[in-house]
Amino acid sequence: MAKAVFVAVSLLLSFLGGHALEDLSPTAFPPPPPMVHCCCSSYPKVARCSWPEPTHSSPVHYIATYRETNQPLANNTYQVIPPVASSSVLDPASSQQMWHFQLPNLKLFTDYIVNITAVYPSNSHSSHLSSFMLEDIVKPDPPVDLRVSPKVRSVLLEWSPPLTWDNLDIFPLKYQIRFQWNIRGKPKFVNIGPFETTSAELRELRTGRPYVVQVCAQELLGLGECSEWSEAVNVTIPKVKL
Ligand SMILES: *[C@@H]1O[C@H](CO)[C@@H](O)[C@H](O)[C@H]1NC(C)=O
Numbered sequence: 001m002a003k004a005v006f007v008a009v010s011l012l013l014s015f016l017g018g019h020a021l022e023d024l025s026p027t028a029f030p031p032p033p034p035m036v037h038c039c040c041s042s043y044p045k046v047a048r049c050s051w052p053e054p055t056h057s058s059p060v061h062y063i064a065t066y067r068e069t070n071q072p073l074a075n076n077t078y079q080v081i082p083p084v085a086s087s088s089v090l091d092p093a094s095s096q097q098m099w100h101f102q103l104p105n106l107k108l109f110t111d112y113i114v115n116i117t118a119v120y121p122s123n124s125h126s127s128h129l130s131s132f133m134l135e136d137i138v139k140p141d142p143p144v145d146l147r148v149s150p151k152v153r154s155v156l157l158e159w160s161p162p163l164t165w166d167n168l169d170i171f172p173l174k175y176q177i178r179f180q181w182n183i184r185g186k187p188k189f190v191n192i193g194p195f196e197t198t199s200a201e202l203r204e205l206r207t208g209r210p211y212v213v214q215v216c217a218q219e220l221l222g223l224g225e226c227s228e229w230s231e232a233v234n235v236t237i238p239k240v241k242l
């Protein structure tokens, strides 16, 4: 009898393999903290932390708290938005499903600590702490509606500011333009700017060479960083016959 049980267990173990055994006991290892990234896409109003839906073990829920760095422990917990409810807000880099936490009423030039805790079915939990000042995490959404009009020896670029940047009058944006091309299969690029307008006429491009053009937007005084690059547009200045 005992021998039969032993054989059955051995068979089961060899069937599962070492890797599967780890999966059977998730509490044996601390679960990973959420990979949180916080940014402010409309200074000074909208700050948001987001993190990808985990691919392996799904946590039951998240707890989000924040406080000013020099204040006592946070008392309130806030609602986090699951990926399903916000499927329109995909991470542009990876199109991954993202969780979101919108931070209300942040003060300017103030240090904050955000604590996003993943609570797993086994009741184990794992926290990610971020600390930042709103001014350091400013990152507009990319400019939209980039258009190129090739001229005789130049090209006119026009674009529109990101629609999500609410206070364009008080906090204007500046822009960088990136040109990419290939020389014998090797990618090259050059960034030019900043431009404080939403158009630029460029005369430096080589005629007959195909370029890929993109634009990014940054707060005019240089708060935070430039947005992700906009959608790309191709342009080739025609060769002029003399
Ligand atoms: C925390 O919450 C309790 C009950 O909701 C409240 O009585 C207390 O004043 C709060 N503390 C802080 C520091 O906000």
Ligand SMILES: *[C@@H]1O[C@H](CO)[C@@H](O)[C@H](O)[C@H]1NC(C)=O
Binding pocket: 063, 065, 115, 116, 117, 127, 129
């Ligand atoms: C983060 O939040 C979790 C859940 O509320 C809490 O257990 C943990 O102590 C917090 N961590 C810090 C450093 O405040």
Ligand SMILES: *[C@@H]1O[C@H](CO)[C@@H](O)[C@H](O)[C@H]1NC(C)=O
Binding pocket: 210, 212, 233, 234
């Ligand atoms: C733009 O050019 C790239 C190669 O340089 C090409 O892969 C892409 O399909 C082009 N896009 C359009 C819209 O023509």
